[in-house]
Amino acid sequence: MAAKKLIKNGIIVTASDQYEADILIDGETISSIGLNLSSADAEVIDAKGCYIFPGAIDPHTHLDMPFGGTVTKDDFESGTMAAAFGGTTSIIDFCLTEKGRPLKDAIKTWHEKSKDKAVIDYSFHLMIGEMNETVMKELPQVIEKEGITSFKVFMAYKNVFQADDATLFHTLKAAKDLGALVMVHAENGDVIDYLTKEALENGNTDPIYHALTRPPEVEGEATGRAAQLTSLADSQLYVVHVSCAEAVEKIAEARNKGVEIWGETCPQYLALDKSYLEKPNFEGAKYVWSPPLRDKWHQEVLWNALKSGQLQTLGSDQCSFDFEGQKTLGKGDFTKIPNGGPMIEDRVSILFSEGVKKGRISINQFVDIVSTRVAKLFGMFPKKGTISVGADADIVIFDPNHERVISATTHHMAVDYNAFEGMKITGEPVSVLVRGDFVVRDKQFVGKAGSGQYIKRNRYGAASQLKQNETLSI
Template sequence: MLIKNGIIVNADGRMSGDLRIKDGKIVKIGEALKAEEAEEILDVNGAYILPGGVDVHTHIDMPAGECMTSDDYSSGTKAAVMGGTTTVMDFAEYDEGETLQDGLDCWHKKAAGKAYCDYSFHMTVSGFDESIKEELARIKEQGITSFKAYTAYQDGIGVNDDQLFLILQQMKELGTLLCVHCENGDVLRCLQQQLKERDASDIKNHPKSRPNLTEKEAVSRVIDFAAMADVPVYIVHVSTKEAAEVIREAKRKGQKVYAETCPQYLLLDESRYELPDFESAKYVLSPPLRTEADKEALWEAVEDGTIDAVSTDHCSFWFHGQKDLGREDFTRIPNGMPGIETRMELMLHYGRKRGLTMEKLTELLSAKPAEIFGIYPEKGKLQEGSDADLVIVREDRPHKISAETLNEEVDYTPYEGFEVTYQIQDVFVGGIQAKKEGGWILKKPEGRFLTCR
């Protein structure tokens, strides 16, 4: 197929021209390309052509306490593609008593034959001993080059300081990257217990039990641990000005630290916890939504390169039927929000409003995350030889975001009523058109597992 008359945008520049895709790859980019015999032509008439979005932080088909996330690989990746994201990197986990391999096998089963876009995994590590150490190497041989640790939730998935340090040393040994969820687990558990005794039904106790400094302290500690282990580290979902400042300072000193934030921390704030009728439960996630000042600081961190990537932490739970479980006890509200489908349009709209260029937005949404996790330039770049994952975007199509029209398998969106002007019009996944003029036309889920370098 020949896609004509687009503004082809990459992180490092743009050109007006045409793009040919064949057998799943981009085979030619140039000006005024001539159609080959019987070649299908799509004239995009001055629209932007961007590399397909790369969302490196999702939780699909994941058990969480008493619940299971509402999206499975079928609905989750369809929603991703409709929103312009053509690669997802999901967190694979294992249960207590299982090996890492059991968890990885389980995640392969969840995704295979159901995913509408290419995918890979970060493997969660929730402890450390000799057998886990050996397993990390074996998991790496299977194309998983990034792992995840939590500095909170020590009663379940989280790790203690000694384990965290040993995992980081092992990352150094293997040349792999650790993603870390940073909150001080001990402090927040104490606060949570105290606040629960006072009033378990008050949702405002959720953010109160996780003040900014629980994040900042953990980010600071993790960065120091990584320095002592002499290894890069990736900080997930940065939500506070204090944590952004710590990361900025570490980068300034030359330490290899990567950081991510999410649209919810750039666009929503703690006033959502004031909503009546349990509505606030929709916004219970960890870390929680913060203040206006934090939002502003995070935008500045995005602008000056302190933040490398914007991912979603998509983790959807039904408002009716799942979030409800915590009506009497805020600690039982499943933590997480949907967002996989809205990331691109929201970030393009609000990013451009902030004055970010399309190139910078492409870097944040596709190129840089692909690079950090070893799938670039097959993903995250429009160039000859790269995968034909591309998104055609119109900038003059104002519309309102609504759960009614989204494909995420959940009964709300945190962005209900947000008006955006950018619209994802067409999406190609591996050279096959999945979205056409706003509608879904893909027949089969043909997403492949990506091995990372």
């Protein structure tokens, strides 16, 4: 049980408020918030000059994940440690399934991957690659026993992960009845397959062709198709890693028609662009992930969508592979470059620096995007995602004025490069607590592998759920 702690002199920021107050932590939860609090047996923590945010929640990670003949470099230990340094106190990782095998086998595998490793709290999304009677019989138990209330369907990666429209529609119908949220990787895998074969036949093998064979139109088309199927099923949809104007347009169009659809983007799409894939000496391979980076003008579309509420969350899509020995597997054939990048550590600071500091979003929107909305959409609120009495003491003490340069020489991920190398940002977590215990204190790791707990989540649409027609007061 965590000892009592009293955080004083900081400025508390939630999705709706900003105020000066003290926070008393008793055990794992927040027991009191107020001015001039005192407790004789509490350790006093001075947060003067800092914001106090609810712990950020990363809704999109791939730790210890097999892909393309290799496995992601960061596992549940190094990945969650890096997340903690970045101000993230909970993650939701993607549990991959295999056709023809029980869902429970895949979930067991992911529990084994994370056991005794995570230093922050974690949960799982479940991939749905097929929909039949066997799967349908398992889903209620997945929700009841495991607390997994979100299902992922891939519309891309033909002959690997891609599901057909019937599977997506069936999943949407099932999720409506079961109280689950369907997530889609929205790219037209069939068209990508055609364009990829065409590029290789023409001898176009460099990393830039990863982007050129996955143009924005294939993301926009798949997003629109998924939205239409969601409307037809009268269900709910969450579009992961939105990268382009075409997809934003389809989400906004559907939301305006009353479709219950949500959109996530990622820091790489807000801060990097397609030109990075053209770096010489195969360095472009470091920036190969799906959807690919876009022309720079798409960045402002994404920022405006976050500001206006057309996009609501920021995931990292953490999926790290070393440049040497993993990304280099694709030399001479861009299709063999493992897709993914190291994003888990810098997600929160980039949104603060590029968003709040540059006036693109408000500080309350920032908290909503990195924490509160995720907690509400994925059945973790109000234990997670806010600072309130009774909530888990997942707290980030954040220095809004510290300037630093992002670099692989100072990051805490296991991977051998940083996608944001050399980027100057303002704002950094100083200390991070998970359920009342420090994981990072004064920028030093003080956590313990295995201290992170598995989170069983509530159904989508629970009483605490933020409905689509609610507006965030700013």
